[in-house]
Amino acid sequence: MDRKSALVASALALAAGAASAAITFTPSGSTTFTQLFDPDGGVFAAGAYTSGQYGTFMADSAGTFSLTYLGQESAYSDGIHIVVSGGTLTEANHVGDFITGPMVAGTALDFTFFGSEGSSAKNGGPGTPHATFTLLGTNVQTRLGTFAYVVGYNDSALHDDWDDFVVGLNPTAPIPEPQTYALLLAGLGVIGFVARRRQAR
Secondary structure, three states: OOHHHHHHHHHHHHHHHOOOOOEEEEEEEEEEOOOOOOOOOOOOOOOOOOEEEEEEEEEOOOEEEEEEEEEOOOOOOEEEEEOOOOEEEEOOOOOOOEEEEEEOOOOEOOOEEEEOOOOEEEOOOOOOOOOEEEEEEEEEEEOOEEEEEEEEEEOOOOOOOOOOEEEEEEEEEEOOOHHHHHHHHHHHHHHHHHHHHHHHO
16 A cells, blocks of 8 residues: 555544544442333333433543433423533423533533422532432433433432433534544545546546
């Protein structure tokens, strides 16, 4: 393989390698639900989940993530907020609505569940007493698509149920490093140069 071909191949390989960001969930405990998930107009059937894991969602690389509203079963009005992007989902949204936010490598994803009665649970940080969220499932297939993680919120201590506000969490495209852009542009330049030489012949 000549130098030009190697440069093109390297650029394309780097671009392909940067095609997906990753999120890691670090568990810190588990729970068994006393009530089964029965969302009001949501994606899942009654009894879809009977347990979950507490923990923190961390970004493995720079990029973005999305939160998709999947359903709820709550006496309060709950929701989720991405502080840095200002995006918010509430029960007034339609199932399938989503918001996105940035990921910073090595840090906790920026989202906070909240309830109209004043409850909150922040990813990677403190919340109000009794309000928590749990990981309900991984790589879950739904009619809205497949979600890397499905996460449920419990807004109070009235019931042990994590169906008060349920979202699907997915990583999206990462932010390429500057050197990745430079190498990709160089590779594209070589492709253009070769194409022009062939046309000239």
